[in-house]
Amino acid sequence: MAETQALSLPLGAAKPPARRSGWFKAYFGTPLNSMISLASMAAIFFLGKLAFGWLVVNAVFSGDAATCKASSGACWPFLAEKLRYMIFGFYPFEEQWRPLLALTLFLASCLISMMPRFWSRALLYAWLLVVLPILYVLMAGGFFGLSVVPTSSWGGLPLSFMLSFIGLVCALPLGIGLALARASSLPAIRVLAVGFIEIVRGVPLISILFMATVMLPLFMPEGVTIDKLLRAQVAIIIFAAAYIAEIVRGGLQDVPEGQFEAGQSLGLSYWQVMRKIVLPQALKKVIPPMVGLFIGFFQDTTLVTIVGLLDFLDTVRSALRDPEWQGIAVLEGYIFAAAVYFTFSALMGLYSRFLEQHFRVTHG
Amino acid sequence: MNILNDMRFRALCYQIGAIGLVAAAAWTMFATASDNLAKQNIATGFGFLARQAGFVISETAIAYQPTDSIARAIFVGIVNTVKVSLLAAILGTILGLFVGVARMSRNPLLTRLALAYVEVLRNVPLLLYLFLWYSLIILVFPPVKQALNILPGVYLSNSGLVLPAVFVENGAVLLALFVCAGVAAAILIRRIGQQRRIATGKSNHGMAIAALALLLPPLLLWMLGLVSFGWDIPQAGRFRLTGGLHVRPEFVALLFGLLLSVSASVAEIVRAGIQAIGPGQWEAAAALGLHRSRVMRLVVLPQALRLIIPPLTNTYLTVFKNSSLAIAIGYPDLVMVSNTVMNQTGQAIETIAIFMGVYLGLSIAISLAMNWYNARVALRVR
Numbered sequence: 001m002a003e004t005q006a007l008s009l010p011l012g013a014a015k016p017p018a019r020r021s022g023w024f025k026a027y028f029g030t031p032l033n034s035m036i037s038l039a040s041m042a043a044i045f046f047l048g049k050l051a052f053g054w055l056v057v058n059a060v061f062s063g064d065a066a067t068c069k070a071s072s073g074a075c076w077p078f079l080a081e082k083l084r085y086m087i088f089g090f091y092p093f094e095e096q097w098r099p100l101l102a103l104t105l106f107l108a109s110c111l112i113s114m115m116p117r118f119w120s121r122a123l124l125y126a127w128l129l130v131v132l133p134i135l136y137v138l139m140a141g142g143f144f145g146l147s148v149v150p151t152s153s154w155g156g157l158p159l160s161f162m163l164s165f166i167g168l169v170c171a172l173p174l175g176i177g178l179a180l181a182r183a184s185s186l187p188a189i190r191v192l193a194v195g196f197i198e199i200v201r202g203v204p205l206i207s208i209l210f211m212a213t214v215m216l217p218l219f220m221p222e223g224v225t226i227d228k229l230l231r232a233q234v235a236i237i238i239f240a241a242a243y244i245a246e247i248v249r250g251g252l253q254d255v256p257e258g259q260f261e262a263g264q265s266l267g268l269s270y271w272q273v274m275r276k277i278v279l280p281q282a283l284k285k286v287i288p289p290m291v292g293l294f295i296g297f298f299q300d301t302t303l304v305t306i307v308g309l310l311d312f313l314d315t316v317r318s319a320l321r322d323p324e325w326q327g328i329a330v331l332e333g334y335i336f337a338a339a340v341y342f343t344f345s346a347l348m349g350l351y352s353r354f355l356e357q358h359f360r361v362t363h364g
Numbered sequence: 365m366n367i368l369n370d371m372r373f374r375a376l377c378y379q380i381g382a383i384g385l386v387a388a389a390a391w392t393m394f395a396t397a398s399d400n401l402a403k404q405n406i407a408t409g410f411g412f413l414a415r416q417a418g419f420v421i422s423e424t425a426i427a428y429q430p431t432d433s434i435a436r437a438i439f440v441g442i443v444n445t446v447k448v449s450l451l452a453a454i455l456g457t458i459l460g461l462f463v464g465v466a467r468m469s470r471n472p473l474l475t476r477l478a479l480a481y482v483e484v485l486r487n488v489p490l491l492l493y494l495f496l497w498y499s500l501i502i503l504v505f506p507p508v509k510q511a512l513n514i515l516p517g518v519y520l521s522n523s524g525l526v527l528p529a530v531f532v533e534n535g536a537v538l539l540a541l542f543v544c545a546g547v548a549a550a551i552l553i554r555r556i557g558q559q560r561r562i563a564t565g566k567s568n569h570g571m572a573i574a575a576l577a578l579l580l581p582p583l584l585l586w587m588l589g590l591v592s593f594g595w596d597i598p599q600a601g602r603f604r605l606t607g608g609l610h611v612r613p614e615f616v617a618l619l620f621g622l623l624l625s626v627s628a629s630v631a632e633i634v635r636a637g638i639q640a641i642g643p644g645q646w647e648a649a650a651a652l653g654l655h656r657s658r659v660m661r662l663v664v665l666p667q668a669l670r671l672i673i674p675p676l677t678n679t680y681l682t683v684f685k686n687s688s689l690a691i692a693i694g695y696p697d698l699v700m701v702s703n704t705v706m707n708q709t710g711q712a713i714e715t716i717a718i719f720m721g722v723y724l725g726l727s728i729a730i731s732l733a734m735n736w737y738n739a740r741v742a743l744r745v746r
Contacts, residue, residue, distance in 0.1 A: 026472050033471050040473040188379035192386060202727040203720045204685035206699060211720075214712045218400050219393040299489035306692055313492055330503060334496040338488045345487035 068328050078329035079336055082319040086336070089155020089315040095147065099158045102138040105131065106161060114351060116358055151229040155310030157340070159229075163301040163311065167236035168244075168294055174237065175244025176283075180274065182245065183252050193245070200242035205303055208235045213307045232304045240297055247289050251282035284359070291352040295345045313337055397713065404710075412709045413438075419704055421696045423612055434705055441701030442722055448615065448697065449687040452622035453680050459623065460630025467635045478631065485628035490621055491689055498617035498693045517597050522613065526598045529609035535591035542581040550574040614695035622683050629679040637672035638664060669741045677734035681727055688723075698722060 028034040058073025068075035088096045109131045112118055139158065141148045154162075181193035200208065212235035213228065220226065226234075255278050263273035305314035316337040320330055367373050401408055417437040418430050425443045428436060466478035485493075502522045506512060511521035517528040532539060557570015585591045598608030641664050649659040690697035702719045706712050 026470070029470075036469065036471045036474050040471070040477055043477065044473075186375050186379050189382050192382060199720075199724060202724040204688040204699070204723060206688045206691065207716065207720050207723065210699075210703075211716055214706065215716055218397045218713065220400075221396055295487075302489040302491040303689070305491070306689075313489065313495075317495065327503065330499045331496075334492060334499070338492055338496070341489055341492065342484070342487045346483065349483075349487065 065324050065328055068325075075329045075332050078319075078325055078332055082322070082325075082333075085156075086312070086316050086319050086333075087156045089159065089310045090153045091155060092147075092149060092153065095141075095149060098138045098141070098146070098149075099154075099156070102135050103158050103161070105138075106135060106158075106165075116355075151227055154229065156315045157312045159310065160298070160301050160312040163233060163236055163304060163309075164294065164298040166233060167240050167297060167301075170237045171240035171244050174241035176248050176279070178241060178245035179248035179252060182249055197242045197245050200239060201246070205235075205239050205300055206306060208239050209303060209307050211235065212238075229309060232307060232309055236297070236301065236304075239300075240293075243293055244290070247286050247293060248282065250289075251284075251286035252278065254285055255281045288352050288356045288359070291348055291355060295348045295352075298345060298348070299341065312340065406710045408711070408714070410714055412705075412711055412714070415709075417705075419708070421701065422694075423615060423696055434709070437701055438698070438705065438718065441696060441698040444695070444701075445684075445687050445690075445697040445699075446726070448618055448622065448690070448695070449684045452619055452626055452683050452687070455619075456623035456626025456683065457630050457676075460627035461634060463627055463631035464634030464638075467631055468638060482628045482631050485624055486632075490625050490686055491692055493624065494617055494621040494689055494693050497620050498613060501613040501617060517608070519598060524610055524612040524616070527609045527611070528598065529596040531594050531596060533592045533594040535585065539582060539585060539591045542585055546578045546581045549577040553577055612695075614690070614693050617693055618687070618690050618695045621689075622686060625686070626679060626683050629682070630676070633672055633675045633679065634668075636675075637668040640671050641667050666741070670738075673734060673738040673741060677731060677738070680734065681730055684726065684730060685723065 027037045053073065055074050058071055059076060060068050060071045060073060061076050063077055065078075068078060084093075084096060088099050091099055109127070113123060113127070137143050137146065139149065139154060139162075140151070178193050178197060181189050182197065184190050184193070209232060212231045216226065216231055216234075259277055259281065260273055263277045268276070301311055302313040304311050305317070310318075316333050320326070320333040398408065413435040414433050416430075417432055417434045419437070420430055421428055421437060421440055423444060424440050425447055426440060428440045463478050463481055466474050467482070469475055469478075505520060505522040508521045508523050511519040511526075514520055519526040551574075554570050554574040557568050557573070561568055561570065582591075586593075596608055645663055645667065646659055649663040650656075654662065687697055688699045691700040691703060694700070698719050702715045706715045709715070
C-alpha cells in the first residue's frame with residue numbers, strides 16, 4: 001500500500017534526503033555508528049590524557065633517582081643517564097664512537113640498498129667486500145691502531161642488528177639451497193631437506209639456541225671452543241634458513257614448469273637453468289615476504305638474552321636493575337625499548353608494502 | 365655409452381653422496397660427544413628419568429612432589445605448556461575476532477583504533493611484552509603481607525590472585541560420566557533438530573532441548589546428593605596465603621602476552637579472509653533478502669573459513685612454540701623444567717632431545733588436527 005501511495009504523490013513533492021557531508025555520515029550515519037564514534041573518541045581522549053600526563057605534565061625532566069621516585073610521571077633523567085649504556089652495552093666507554101659509526105654506516109647502507117634503482121651485482125659486492133669488512137673492523141678492532149674489543153663486550157643495539165642481519169645474509173643461500181633440495185627430483189635429497197626444514201620449524205627458536213649454547217660444545221673436539229656470540233649466530237642462521245626455504249619454495253612453485261623445460265631444451269644444465277632462469281624469477285616474487293620475515297627475526301633476536309647475550313633488550317633490562325634506579329624507571333625503560341623496536345619494525349613493514357606496490361607496478 | 369653420462373647413475377651417486385655426508389657428520393659428532401662425555405664423567409642414556417627429581421615446581425596442574433621422578437617433573441612441564449598455550453589460543457581467537465570485526469567496521473575512527481592495536485602488538489617483540497606485563501604486576505600490586513582482600517576469600521597481591529576453589533568431594537567419576545553423556549546427547553539432539561528443520565522447513569526447539577540435555581544430568585546428580593562439592597577457602601597467614609586456587613603472576617603475564625599476540629594475528633587473518641570474499645556475494649545474499657548478520661554467518665564466513673584456516677594453523681603453532689618464552693619470566697613450562705633437569709643431571713643432549721621431540725610431536729599433532737578441519741571446510745570440487 002505504501003508504495004502505491006508514494007507513486008500517487010505528484011513528482012517532486014518528496015523531499016530529497018538532507019545532504020550530509022561524507023565525513024559526517026561516516027562518523028554519525030546511524031545511532032549505533034554515533035555511539036561507536038563517541039566511545040572511540042572517549043577512548044582516544046582518555047589514552048591521550050594518560051600519555052600526556054605521564055610523559056609531560058607529571059614527568060621529571062631534571063634531577064636524579066630520588067626526584068623520580070617522588071614523582072608519578074616519566075623519568076627522563078634515567079633515559080639521559082643510561083642511554084649510552086642501553087644502546088652500546090659494555091663496549092668500552094671511550095671507544096663507543098666505533099659502534100656508533102658502525103651503526104650509522106650500517107643504517108645508511110641499508111637505506112641506499114632499499115631503493116630498487118640501486119639493485120645490482122655491484123651493490124652485493126660492495127656489501128660483501130667493503131661495508132661488512134669495515135663494520136667488522138670498527139667493532140672488533142685490531143687494525144689501523146684500533147684497540148681490540150672482544151665479542152663478549154659487544155652489546156646493545158649494534159648486536160641486535162648484527163644478529164638479525166648477518167643471520168639473514170648467511171641464511172639466504174642456505175635457505176635457497178634447501179628450497180632447491182626440497183623441490184629436487186632425487187628422493188634422498190628431498191627427504192633430507194624436508195626433514196631438516198620440518199624439524200627446525202617444528203621446534204621453538206629457544207630450543208635451537210639452547211642446542212647451540214649447551215650442546216654444541218659437547219660435539220667439538222677437545223680444545224676447540226667457539227665464541228658464544230658465534231654460537232648464537234649459528235643458531236639464528238639455522239632457524240632462519242628453514243623459514244627462508246619455505247618462502248623460496250613458494251616462489252619456486254610460482255614459476256611455470258615450462259620455464260624449466262624451455263631452459264633444458266636449450267641444452268642448459270640444471271644449475272644453469274636454476275641460476276639464470278628459474279631463481280631470478282622466483283626470488284623477485286619472494287622479496288616482500290622476505291622483508292616481513294626479517295621483521296620477525298629482528299624481534300626474535302631478543303631471545304638471545306635468555307642464553308646470556310647482551311642484546312638491546314638485555315642492556316635495557318640491566319639498566320633497569322641498576323641498584324640506584326631499581327623499581328623507579330621500569331616503565332620508562334621498557335617503553336623506550338618498545339619504541340625503538342616499533343620504529344624499526346614499522347619502517348620495515350612500510351617498506352614491505354612499498355615493495356609489493358613497486359612490483360605490482362613494474363611487473364604487471 | 366660412458367656410465368658417467370647416465371642420468372640415473374649420476375642421480376644415484378648424488379644421493380648416496382648426500383646421505384654419506386650427513387651420516388659421516390652425524391657419526392663424527394656422536395663419536396666426539398661420547399668421548400667428551402666420558403672424559404667429563406657424565407652418564408649417557410635415559411636412565412636419569414627414573415631418578416628422584418628433588419626440585420620444587422611452583423605451578424602444578426597435576427599432583428607432583430619433589431620426591432617424584434624426573435619423568436613426572438617433565439610431564440608437569442608439558443601439561444603447563446599445553447595449559448597456557450591452549451588458553452591463550454582460545455581467548456586470543458575470541459579477542460582477535462572482535463578486533464578483526466572492528467578493523468572492518470564502517471566507522472573510520474574504530475578502524476584506526478583497531479589498526480593501532482594490531483600494529484603496536486605486532487611491531488614490538490613478544491619477550492619485551494612478557495617482561496613488561498610481569499614487572500607491571502609486581503610493581504602495581506602490593507606485597508603478600510598487605511594483600512588486597514577485594515571480596516571475602518579473594519586476595520590480590522604481587523604474588524598473584526588467590527581465589528576460593530571448588531572441588532568435588534565425592535562422586536567425581538560419576539559426575540564426569542554424566543557430563544560426557546550429556547554432551548553426547550546434546551550434540552545428537554541438536555543434529556536431529558537441525559535435520560528436521562531442514563526437512564520440514566519449520567523451526568523447532570532443538571537448541572533448547574540440547575541445552576537441557578547438557579545441564580540436566582549433572583544437576584540431577586547434585587540434587588539427589590550423589591555428588592557433593594567442597595570449598596577450599598584461602599587463609600591469610602602472617603607471611604603467605606595458604607589454600608585456595610592460586611593464579612600466579614608468571615602465568616598471568618605469560619597468558620596475557622601470548623593471547624594479545626594471538627589476537628593481533630587472528631584479527632589480521634580474519635580481516636584478510638573476509639575481505640577476500642568479493643562484494644558480489646554480499647550483494648547477491650542481500651538481494652535474497654537476508655539480513656547483514658545472516659549474510660555474514662551463512663554466506664561469507666563459510667567461504668572465508670577456507671582462507672582463514674591455513675594461516676590460523678600457523679598462528680596456533682606459533683603460540684604453542686612461543687609459550688617456551690615462559691623461561692624468561694619463570695613460568696615452569698616444559699623448557700624451564702628441562703633446563704632445571706639439565707643443570708641438575710648435566711645430561712644436556714638427552715634433555716634437549718626430549719623437549720625438542722615433544723614440541724615436534726605436538727606441532728605435528730596440531731597441524732594434523734587443523735588439516736583435518738581444513739579438509740572438512742574445504743571447497744568440494746566435483
